[in-house]
Amino acid sequence: MSWSLTGTGCSGTACGTLSASSSASGTAITYTAPAPIPSPATVTLTATSVANTSKTATATITVGGSQPVTVTISPKRAAITTTQARSF
Numbered sequence: 001m002s003w004s005l006t007g008t009g010c011s012g013t014a015c016g017t018l019s020a021s022s023s024a025s026g027t028a029i030t031y032t033a034p035a036p037i038p039s040p041a042t043v044t045l046t047a048t049s050v051a052n053t054s055k056t057a058t059a060t061i062t063v064g065g066s067q068p069v070t071v072t073i074s075p076k077r078a079a080i081t082t083t084q085a086r087s088f
Helices: none
Strands: 002-006 042-048 056-062
Antiparallel strands (some): 002 042, 042 056
């Protein structure tokens, strides 16, 4: 099988990534959603038979959820002893 991703609101890795672009029939692959989420948030996964390229199947993936969260702690280091506290 060969695998590809397409979408109205994305192209290439903006649609997400696959763990492999080809695999043996029945072998699982992993889809990783992109950040930021494409708009519209719909991606099409297409599987094409390598032995007979006229044989294809598609699945629609709806990408959703929150954006990645970044947390910054400042100061990055603090020296304290037992029973002391330090605010960040």
